[in-house]
Amino acid sequence: MDKKLLLMALTILFLMSCSNKTENMKSDSINTKAIFLHHSTGKTIWRGGNTFIQKVKLKLGLPMAVERWFTKYNKQNSTNYIVEARAFPAKEPYGWNNYPFDYYTIWVENGHQDYYMEEPTLKILTKEYGVIILKHCFPVSKLKTDREKIDIASAERTIQNYRLQYEALYKEFQKYPDTKFLIWTPPALTERKSDEEWAQNMQEFYLWIRNEWDKPDDNVFLWDFRALETEGGLYLLDKYAESPSDSHPNTELAIKAYPLFCKKIVEVFNR
Numbered sequence: 001m002d003k004k005l006l007l008m009a010l011t012i013l014f015l016m017s018c019s020n021k022t023e024n025m026k027s028d029s030i031n032t033k034a035i036f037l038h039h040s041t042g043k044t045i046w047r048g049g050n051t052f053i054q055k056v057k058l059k060l061g062l063p064m065a066v067e068r069w070f071t072k073y074n075k076q077n078s079t080n081y082i083v084e085a086r087a088f089p090a091k092e093p094y095g096w097n098n099y100p101f102d103y104y105t106i107w108v109e110n111g112h113q114d115y116y117m118e119e120p121t122l123k124i125l126t127k128e129y130g131v132i133i134l135k136h137c138f139p140v141s142k143l144k145t146d147r148e149k150i151d152i153a154s155a156e157r158t159i160q161n162y163r164l165q166y167e168a169l170y171k172e173f174q175k176y177p178d179t180k181f182l183i184w185t186p187p188a189l190t191e192r193k194s195d196e197e198w199a200q201n202m203q204e205f206y207l208w209i210r211n212e213w214d215k216p217d218d219n220v221f222l223w224d225f226r227a228l229e230t231e232g233g234l235y236l237l238d239k240y241a242e243s244p245s246d247s248h249p250n251t252e253l254a255i256k257a258y259p260l261f262c263k264k265i266v267e268v269f270n271r
Contacts (some may be wrong), residue, residue: 032081034131034182034265036066037088039098041187041249042135045258046085049251050242065254069262081269083262088134089119099140100165101155108168109153111175122172126179131268135184135225138236138247141194143201159205166213173220180219182268185209185226191235192244199234221271223264228257 036042047054048065058064063071070081089095089102094117110116114124125132144158152164173181185206189198206226214222229236229249238244240253249257 030128031130032079032269033129034081034083034133034269035125035129036083036085036133037098038085038133038135039087039096039137041137042085042184043087044249044251044254045261047254048258049254050248051251054251065258066262069259073262073266081266083265084129089117093117094119097155098134099136099155099157100162100169101153101157103134104152104165104168108165108172111172122176122179126176129179131180131182131265133182133184133265136186138187138189140186141189141198141202143198143205145201159201162205163208166209170213170220174218177219180221180268180271182221182223182265183209185222185224187247187249188226188230188234188236189247190238190241190244193247194235196234203234221264221268223261225257225261228260229253 036046038046043058044050046064046066047058054064064085066083066085070083074080089098089106094102094106106116106119107122111121111123113121115121122132140157142157143162144156146156146158146160149156150158150160150164152161152168154161173179186202186209188194188202191199210222210224214220229240231237236247236249240249242248242250
């Protein structure tokens with residue numbers, strides 16, 4: 001073979017090899033990256049508590065408890081898992097609400113767009129992350145029931161609307177079979193900040209999520225935060241709350257929860 005042709009052939013093979021390696025690296029990079037979408041409850045678990053020092057470290061941009069856990073895990077297991085955190089949706093312009101209606105509005109009703117009110121839809125997030133983690137804030141448990149006014153596009157917090165919105169979200173998740181979705185079970189209220197009707201309604205919805213909505217052998221996973229903070233009851237236990245009148249998790253619960261959360265993320269990565 002002519003030397004020039006041989007050199008050209010080798011060059012093409014080399015470029016093809018580099019291209020394949022780049023694609024594989026890109027694929028592996030996505031498959032080892034997760035995004036945690038949260039507000040204040042999630043932030044407490046993310047940083048490992050509510051102490052003054054932890055709050056200062058967060059403002060300074062220092063690694064938080066979940067990040068430190070993964071740094072240690074990666075060193076011990078020769079892995080490269082990356083978990084990022086993001087307030088979702090942001091206060092502006094969408095507004096500080098992250099209930100079933102809001103995920104439905106951004107990801108389902110407007111899922112054909114790249115962004116809705118500056119919030120990324122799944123079209124964007126699934127290109128950057130292999131695992132998408134989402135949660136609600138504890139007012140999600142202020143849950144009513146209304147069998148007459150049922151509307152998937154309603155922000156009214158009722159069991160009937162939640163179910164429709166969750167069913168629509170599940171169908172949307174199935175459009176992205178290569179992406180894994182990890183959902184926190186809905187955070188609870190303290191007994192003082194709730195009432196029995198709300199608590200019973202949320203218990204019904206929570207059991208529906210666990211026993212019917214969550215299906216085996218798919219790309220949707222649950223992390224049962226609710227069971228952890230209630231220890232099987234209807235309310236956030238006072239010992240795990242900032243106070244009986246404040247349903248944010250306290251440092252004791254955060255220290256208990258964040259390693260379990262990290263282990264669940266690893267489990268989902270490996271599935």
